Amino acid sequence: MAIINVxxxxxxxxxxxxxxxxxxxxxxxxxxxxxxxxxxKGKEYKITIVLDGVEGYPTSFLxxxxxxxxxxxxxxxxxxxxxxxxxxxxxxxxxxxxxxIESYGPKEL
Amino acid sequence: MNGKTRSWKKKTSSRRRxxxxxxxxxxxxxxxxxxxxxxxxxxxxxVITRKKKxxxxxxxxxxxxxxxxxxxxxxxxxxxxxxxxxxxFLDMSAIERLTTDSILYLLSQMAYNRNKHGYYFMSGNVPxxxxxxxxxxxxxxxxxxxxxxxxxxxxxxxxxIKKGFKADSPLAGEICEFTRNNLGVVGMVRTSGVYNSIVxxxxxxxxxxxxxxxxxxxxxxxxxYDRERRRVYFNFLDNGQGIPSTVRKSKIEAVKEKLQKIxxxxxxxxxxxxxxxxxxxxxxGEKWRGNGIPNMYISSCNRRIGKLSIISNWGxxxxxxxxxIQMTNEHKLYGTLLSWYYH
Numbered sequence: 295m296a297i298i299n300v301x302x303x304x305x306x307x308x309x310x311x312x313x314x315x316x317x318x319x320x321x322x323x324x325x326x327x328x329x330x331x332x333x334x335k336g337k338e339y340k341i342t343i344v345l346d347g348v349e350g351y352p353t354s355f356l357x358x359x360x361x362x363x364x365x366x367x368x369x370x371x372x373x374x375x376x377x378x379x380x381x382x383x384x385x386x387x388x389x390x391x392x393x394x395i396e397s398y399g400p401k402e403l
Numbered sequence: 404m405n406g407k408t409r410s411w412k413k414k415t416s417s418r419r420r421x422x423x424x425x426x427x428x429x430x431x432x433x434x435x436x437x438x439x440x441x442x443x444x445x446x447x448x449x450v451i452t453r454k455k456k457x458x459x460x461x462x463x464x465x466x467x468x469x470x471x472x473x474x475x476x477x478x479x480x481x482x483x484x485x486x487x488x489x490x491x492f493l494d495m496s497a498i499e500r501l502t503t504d505s506i507l508y509l510l511s512q513m514a515y516n517r518n519k520h521g522y523y524f525m526s527g528n529v530p531x532x533x534x535x536x537x538x539x540x541x542x543x544x545x546x547x548x549x550x551x552x553x554x555x556x557x558x559x560x561x562x563x564i565k566k567g568f569k570a571d572s573p574l575a576g577e578i579c580e581f582t583r584n585n586l587g588v589v590g591m592v593r594t595s596g597v598y599n600s601i602v603x604x605x606x607x608x609x610x611x612x613x614x615x616x617x618x619x620x621x622x623x624x625x626x627x628y629d630r631e632r633r634r635v636y637f638n639f640l641d642n643g644q645g646i647p648s649t650v651r652k653s654k655i656e657a658v659k660e661k662l663q664k665i666x667x668x669x670x671x672x673x674x675x676x677x678x679x680x681x682x683x684x685x686x687x688g689e690k691w692r693g694n695g696i697p698n699m700y701i702s703s704c705n706r707r708i709g710k711l712s713i714i715s716n717w718g719x720x721x722x723x724x725x726x727x728i729q730m731t732n733e734h735k736l737y738g739t740l741l742s743w744y745y746h
Contacts, residue, residue, distance in 0.1 A: 305572070306576065306591075307572040307573050307575060307576040307598075308572060308602075309570050309572035309602060310569075310570035310572070310602060310605070310606040311606065315569060315570050315606055316569040316570030316571060316572060316605070316606070317569075317570075317571075317572060317573070318572050347591070348591065349572075349575065349576045349579050349591050349594070349595065349598040350579075350591070350592075350594070350595035350596070350597075350598030350599045350602075351595070351599065352598075352599045352602040352603055352606070353599065353603065353698050354603065354606055355602075382590070382591070382592040383592050383595065
């Protein structure tokens, strides 16, 4: 099992969608923290992401980080392996799941 | 060559064709020399400062949101004077009501004119009204223009005008902290709507506002705390193409937009309203994009933010909760101005 605390390990101010658009982008977060856990197909452990302690999550950040992950590694894999914790804003988890499901990624690989 | 056909080539002699080609080249060469001289002429400050100062008087009610017709007309006149190489004197003494959206637009137009028309010279004065004069100083306007005195005071109730090119999420974090401290709000989640709106606006400037990415894609931002009403006001501006020009349009909408140069229509405000509601308007064509501005509308409906106003090109929309009021501007605003408050 892996635990990623966004505020402590990445940034308290998540930014735009792409790396070229500014600091702490969704693309950067996905490349550094999410992709390494998905690259090996054999690994199926759960990844817990703690979302508390940040100023906010712009929609483009969330969509690129998690929707982009689903476009690359399939929607099913993302939904099966990712576990979210958000005590400050409970609606955030539903929002992220929506971005994964509506990411236009492959359902299974 | 200039639409000449093969039959022309056969009929005319080669000598005559050569003479024609040389004539065209000489004409182009003369024109380029003339343009180079003109640019050199206007790039020399002493040329413009020798001219008599031409005063242009700012309207007494200097607010784009409240008095868009007069103020945008004023900016249109200003731009035409810059284009003509006039020595401009901006007379702000008569201003009785000044809002920060106009200050932002003034600064951004000055920078835009500099990039587009080259060097120009503009001087001016401050409003005689003390409240307006203090607002002009506290906004940080004189951090971007030269002033006869050093402006050293810092004001607690404002985050003075900031400008940038990329999305600056740490700055958005500072603004949210400023908001929480002034309103006595505890918990970052309470200002997440504000944070997300600011970052999305910055991203849109970098991403969509400018079709060909140039070094001068700039956004401007100003934040002010109103102690009496206990609200924090936000003004965000970019000098790009404007939302109606850059969103995805149907063929009929595209034609209507082009025809606006001849006859004004409400197409820009319709496009703004449609973008707010989340219709598939992203220029990228990617179906998972285009959620930035609709989320600001959702925040307005949920009362997370208040009095959301968007003015872009010929259209304006004002959100009161989930109600959207559309209006057509008398004059064009070049770019996009967003304004809202948090309470």
